Amino acid sequence: MRLSRYFLPVLKETPAEAQIASHRLMLRAGMIKQATAGIYSWLPMGFKVLRKIENIVHEEQARAGHNPIQMPILQSADLWRESGRYDDYGAEMLRMQDRHGRDLLYTPTAEELVTDIFRSHVGSYRDLPLTLYQIQWKFRDEVRPRFGVMRGREFLMKDGYNFDLTKEDALHAYNRHLVSYLRTYERMGLQAIPMRADSGPIGGDDTHEFLVLADTGESEVFYDSAITDLKFGDREIDYDDHAQCRAVLEEFTSRYARTDETHDEALFNAVPEDRRRVARGIEVGQIFYFGTKYSEPMGATVQGPDGKPVPVHMGSHGIGVSRLVGAIIEASHDERGIIWPEGVTPFHAGIVNLKQGDAEADAACEAIYKSLQALGLEPLYDDRDERAGGKFATMDLIGLPWRITVGPRGLRNGVVELTSRRTGESEEMPPEDAVQRIADIYAGHVLRPCF
């Protein structure tokens, strides 16, 4: 993308209404614009990061064998009356009537609707296991929306639902989701720690929240510091293998790690004192097992091996897709701006032309731009007629992890400059070496150009 043709409305001033870094930086970097309280428009760079995150979620869901669907924004109230949650859900559910006076609602979560899809189409245990998921906009009418996309009212969420014949199979689905979420977050450059949590209005016995440590987190968390040494890494997982998935769950949940809702002082005190940590965390996901809570009242049964109807065991599993954009920035920024992890950066590298209009500098930038594109990478080329200082400030603000700086003086010596946004370190090298270095850096990443 050439910056001269990209809609990237960066702000010079820090917006007064933004209280936390991610909100400030997303506004300043031209990623979002508030439409009304807690509801945002995503401008091109914000939308691109959102799509990168969506793609990682889809890829990891596919790897785990889950089926993507798309449920609607609006639902009829009828299904919620069937489950008994219509009245329970309270003021956070946005309700409305259509022109015929029928009650509709803006989906806050879709257990009822997906259970209805299941019971209409699946009749035999032979069709199990089955996990359906979607990435779709949700709405919760927060009393005081704030912190930008971290606590908005309309938000993009991945919500997935497993259907299994037995409790044991459903617990495997739970473990499989935990494994797949660990990999999902790590690909985004995040450490998200699974912590035993409270089930809230979804219901259920087993639940873990995934929390990213950050001073601006809404939850107080208590954990054994040994947990932050764990890495999921590149390990091969057979998602059908019960024992393998359970072993990962045990590895990642056997240390003490709880939110304030489930914190147990006595257990915490059993952790060696030098490893006890009290901090704050941002919730970026949650998994639940809730058994037959929905399948029984809604009649979601399958014929078991003995021919008798069995209500299916279910769970639901969520990832806060739009909230993750904020969480990633909270975890990765400095005073100059955002620092994108390579896995979610909107563009893989920035190209700064120090002297736009200089024939050699222009030609060198074009050549680098096209070489990177030919490798399947997405560069952002600052081809504007602006001063170097302004170009550097924009690149630092929008946080592309790598920058190639091209100017007439360097070119006379046959070199450009490659700079890491994270460390600030620069190195001079021939243009083709800089391109190759960028290619090497992204060699382990899925290159899926997105919009």
Next chain:
Amino acid sequence: MRLSRYFLPVLKETPAEAQIASHRLMLRAGMIKQATAGIYSWLPMGFKVLRKIENIVHEEQARAGHNPIQMPILQSADLWRESGRYDDYGAEMLRMQDRHGRDLLYTPTAEELVTDIFRSHVGSYRDLPLTLYQIQWKFRDEVRPRFGVMRGREFLMKDGYNFDLTKEDALHAYNRHLVSYLRTYERMGLQAIPMRADSGPIGGDDTHEFLVLADTGESEVFYDSAITDLKFGDREIDYDDHAQCRAVLEEFTSRYARTDETHDEALFNAVPEDRRRVARGIEVGQIFYFGTKYSEPMGATVQGPDGKPVPVHMGSHGIGVSRLVGAIIEASHDERGIIWPEGVTPFHAGIVNLKQGDAEADAACEAIYKSLQALGLEPLYDDRDERAGGKFATMDLIGLPWRITVGPRGLRNGVVELTSRRTGESEEMPPEDAVQRIADIYAGHVLRPCF
């Protein structure tokens, strides 16, 4: 994808409520399930086709230099009061109040919101031309929703908005959209004819609708049959070139082609009698130029070259993304099922194993499956333990354009069978030749695996 792990709930019976072929076939092929009147869930295969269509739209918008954004589902009523449309819009707009009693609405179209983004961020003529677009769910509260996704209440739409300094530039944006839409529809295997139309509630002077000819279309259309000989094809277009875009517009709109709303009997009678056609069409897109209708009341001005503020000239441009799924099926099916055009098919080829469990047949199918995947193609492998007749019926119903049939008898002679869904013609050849033929067929297509 292996069919044994795919949620593809095909129906044996034809659903009674479906009156037209696309609705019947989408239900029977397990693509959608109605959630409530005019509101659908998209099951995996339906969702996959939707994403393929979305990707083509995004790719062609990128080619035309347009910037993708994502505006919210809900808007505040305030902006609509500013433009004066809140009261005008009528009962098709779904309105609601949040917990604080503030008026919200489910976006039916976003001229106001995008104009607000523009006026907040763009101040100079030097930032023009600019076109912002999104693909997002919309809602129009139709009195009698019907025909499945063809006339639903909640639907997925691409809506784009251009901002230009002068009327001349805005008319170029109009022409550029027309060119880009012609290419977009052709890539989906559709002939969509631009017809002079009526502007309706968007307002404006210049507008064309794109119509796909089909007996089940909601509009009566009148046209010169010479128009159906026009092909956009593979031509190279410089989307910045005013003359080139205008020439395409003239080529595709100089023949008589109008909907009943703008039909002119006298002009139609000037068409040679043997070329006069009266038919029905499905509207799949519309482009508008409406000048300063929104920019003036909403104060969307830029500083012109002389330093004075100028209200920008705008237009808006829509593609009915979810409706296209129905329109493509209306235009391409037979009594056995759907026939997907190569550009939007959910899977590039089906693999039918005639004897699941036979070691040689299984191994041959696996090898074909993996070879196709290695080429970036997405095969659907029917690996279920079912009779050949049932497997063929499913493949015909879901309409993958190419099928490779693998059985022990053929394998003894070293061959498999490659069958075209469209012609029904089959040809025997070695497995590796079948793979190569599929690769050749898709050589001109963008292979962007999607979910």
